[in-house]
Amino acid sequence: MCVLDGRIVDALPTDAPRLDAHVMVVMPGGIDIHAHIAGSSVNHARRILSDERTADPAAAPALRDAVPRSGSGGTVPSTFTTGYRYAGLGYTTVFDAAVAPVSARDTHAQLDDTPIIDAGFFALMGNDAYLLQQVAAGERDRARDYTAWLLGATGAYAIKIVNPGGVELWKRNIRTVKSIDDTSGVPGATPRAIMETLADAAATLALPHPVHIHCNNLGLPGNVSTTLDSMRALSGRRAHFAHAQFHAYAGGNGKPWASGAKQLIAYINAHDEVSIDVGQVMLGHATTVTADGAVEYLLHASSGRRWVNVDVELETGCGIVPYEYRDAAAVASLQWVVGLELFLLSEDPWRVVLSTDHPNGGAFTSYPELIRLLMDRAYRDDRLKGVNQKLLAGSALADGLAREYTLREIAIITRAGPARQLGLANKGHLGAGADADITIYARDANIAAMFSTPRYVIKAGELVVEEGQLRRAPPSRRLYVRPPYDDAVMRDLSAWFERYATIALANYPVAPPRDAPVPVGAGA
Numbered sequence: 001m002c003v004l005d006g007r008i009v010d011a012l013p014t015d016a017p018r019l020d021a022h023v024m025v026v027m028p029g030g031i032d033i034h035a036h037i038a039g040s041s042v043n044h045a046r047r048i049l050s051d052e053r054t055a056d057p058a059a060a061p062a063l064r065d066a067v068p069r070s071g072s073g074g075t076v077p078s079t080f081t082t083g084y085r086y087a088g089l090g091y092t093t094v095f096d097a098a099v100a101p102v103s104a105r106d107t108h109a110q111l112d113d114t115p116i117i118d119a120g121f122f123a124l125m126g127n128d129a130y131l132l133q134q135v136a137a138g139e140r141d142r143a144r145d146y147t148a149w150l151l152g153a154t155g156a157y158a159i160k161i162v163n164p165g166g167v168e169l170w171k172r173n174i175r176t177v178k179s180i181d182d183t184s185g186v187p188g189a190t191p192r193a194i195m196e197t198l199a200d201a202a203a204t205l206a207l208p209h210p211v212h213i214h215c216n217n218l219g220l221p222g223n224v225s226t227t228l229d230s231m232r233a234l235s236g237r238r239a240h241f242a243h244a245q246f247h248a249y250a251g252g253n254g255k256p257w258a259s260g261a262k263q264l265i266a267y268i269n270a271h272d273e274v275s276i277d278v279g280q281v282m283l284g285h286a287t288t289v290t291a292d293g294a295v296e297y298l299l300h301a302s303s304g305r306r307w308v309n310v311d312v313e314l315e316t317g318c319g320i321v322p323y324e325y326r327d328a329a330a331v332a333s334l335q336w337v338v339g340l341e342l343f344l345l346s347e348d349p350w351r352v353v354l355s356t357d358h359p360n361g362g363a364f365t366s367y368p369e370l371i372r373l374l375m376d377r378a379y380r381d382d383r384l385k386g387v388n389q390k391l392l393a394g395s396a397l398a399d400g401l402a403r404e405y406t407l408r409e410i411a412i413i414t415r416a417g418p419a420r421q422l423g424l425a426n427k428g429h430l431g432a433g434a435d436a437d438i439t440i441y442a443r444d445a446n447i448a449a450m451f452s453t454p455r456y457v458i459k460a461g462e463l464v465v466e467e468g469q470l471r472r473a474p475p476s477r478r479l480y481v482r483p484p485y486d487d488a489v490m491r492d493l494s495a496w497f498e499r500y501a502t503i504a505l506a507n508y509p510v511a512p513p514r515d516a517p518v519p520v521g522a523g524a
């Protein structure tokens, strides 16, 4: 494999320096399609996790190219430590999945302080007051133009929907949208209409990533029917459904919780236009961070843990509750099983990709353990015996799933698949023209050990991890889009801002990132 000027090329002069990766495992750099690493919600989480910071101080690494920075770890590491630890696992690209547009400036500042990993974020739009008005009025063209303006103004990469219409309703003290045809926070803007409008906007604008959806009713028993209704509502349209594990429960209405993974994955397997990231729950500590404030209220009420809830004016909400998934707990054990079932029953690794919804289901530092669960049946079955069995009757995993992921399949669900879903043509592969983001692992019978300490990591052609040690921390690239729109939307939007927002429209857009935008449009 030949590397020149940050790219993989076909050939080099014979006297070029060499790195010997003989008998090692070589993959593209890891790509996280859905995590929470930068933004005001992440900072709120850091603020209430003082005990985690004390328990996991992160000393400054011995770097050769940059001023090293100390920090703190835990489930929500500080900015520099986030970059160092992702790179230390062989990950070189990460997306923050939920940023309120009004806090985009803060997110860019945090990403500027997160070295090594190329990063972007998805802008929250599923409860945006201006957008909901356009949906309710049937003004879908104006909604699309607003969407395009908002992506460019905030330097975002994709459209995110969280609990469509339900967060706006939560701000009025109504806790859930029961079905996708219920009245949401704005009459006429049903969850169905919001999802259709934004899925069509992403498609018409030819964004590299389709609409990215966190469905209604997250974490509730019986919610698999809502998830399937949402997928059917967008049938024939490209859509990515986030952390599907949290949306794949049967039961409810007086019946006990049960796995709905078989039903959900059967639909996904049969529909090429749908992709998901799993949002695996890992047993242990986590911190739930979401724009879905209503969910966090329920979690706080049931766990008694400290919490944050924020009303982000006109745009969205935000909630945080630190959490522990205990193997003695029936629901946590079911969630752990449901995620593994989605992975193990998936027929297309390109469309069912790895995430823990970091830090919601577990921190990204648990990925090596998750990979071991997927590749090592004996280990998985052993862990299964140790979890609470109460809600596992009839689950596919409890009945026995023999599948073991191959290294090739792991490379797809952690690299090539996310790159394809994100529309990143130069990432997730090692062909000529690809970004030279390369991770090299020494083989180890313990798969978790192998994936937790790559021998070498190369980022944009620079050797950042050498012999398992982080040695360089170059600045990262920002990934964002700047789609075109009809300027006519601005007159209406200016009047709206004047009337309702506490910020002047002229102060709202962020300075464009220094990198060029990722192109949009057919053939991009």
Ligand SMILES: [Zn+2]
Pocket (backbone or CB within 6 Å): 034, 035, 036, 097, 098, 242, 243, 357, 360
């Ligand atoms: Zn998330």
